Amino acid sequence: MFVSTATNGIDAKGRVSVPAGFRSNVTGGPFDGIYVWPSFDGPWLEGGGQTLMDNYLDMVEAMDPYDEARQALEQSIFGAARTLSFDANGRITLPKDLAEHAGVSNKATFVGLGRRFEIWNPESFEKRATTARAFARENKLKLRRPSRVAEGAS
Amino acid sequence: MFVSTATNGIDAKGRVSVPAGFRSNVTGGPFDGIYVWPSFDGPWLEGGGQTLMDNYLDMVEAMDPYDEARQALEQSIFGAARTLSFDANGRITLPKDLAEHAGVSNKATFVGLGRRFEIWNPESFEKRATTARAFARENKLKLRRPSRVAEGAS
């Protein structure tokens, strides 16, 4: 799973190192790289590996073919996503339009969120992280064990 | 499960031995190590193995995708967590920012709490343990057998 947060530099060619911990998460797919698309909630990018895209595909295909939500998801995710391959050193080249959407130029912050991750402008992320932390503290009680008991837990 | 309390030294490289009893709890995961993140309740660290993180992921994904609390929790847990691998002798290297959050430098106290554990500054923990004991004494009557027996718990 994608965990932790790391800020890496973007060089003049638009290249940025994907944190090593993220890379080791996506090996074994049909290509050596990640999927990235603009968030439709705000100025940051969403990303993940083949497994995530497979999950989204399953979810979409479980919906009615003419469900508006289905079409929105199809267009916003599959239509907007890019396959960004790693170079020999584990970097991707961030396309200009994606960089603009996220407002990143010199540095980019990778945030692991379990199954997926986000790419942020470092300053914007810092602001959001501060409020998120307080909010998480106030709302931690919303975390409930799934109704089904986790069997075989160790 | 994680039980007992142990205080181990932190060397100049930031390495600290994870108590052997804790280590034997997390073997068999995708990596040989633990997840650790800063508590959002105070100056100590929270930790656990793959099973705990899987449980958190299940709990978070049971929430509405656009619940602000969900996004806050995702960032505060998965975004803040680190995967700390064991070296050949069962040590982890505590990142500086985590050590600062917990206020540890020379020694760290590992506290087993069943499904997860905490890492404390030894003096701070001693203080809290005193008040926690008193609190437990006052509230011992709240301990009740679960209405439904926990299946498959080990």
Place this chain on the structure above:
DNA sequence: TGGGATAACATGGGATTTCATGGGAAACAA
């Protein structure tokens, strides 16, 4: 049940590898 032998654990330091980053050359497109 004592006491020596053995294994497990926590700790220290040096050597090696990985990681993030920079720049140049070659392939490609317009």
Place this chain on the structure above:
DNA sequence: TTGTTTCCCATGAAATCCCATGTTATCCCA
């Protein structure tokens, strides 16, 4: 050509691996 993209190599810093060692706990056998 001219600008862009991809591949390849170099480098410093940081993290990891490997070996050594004292100490504690456990085992085994008389």
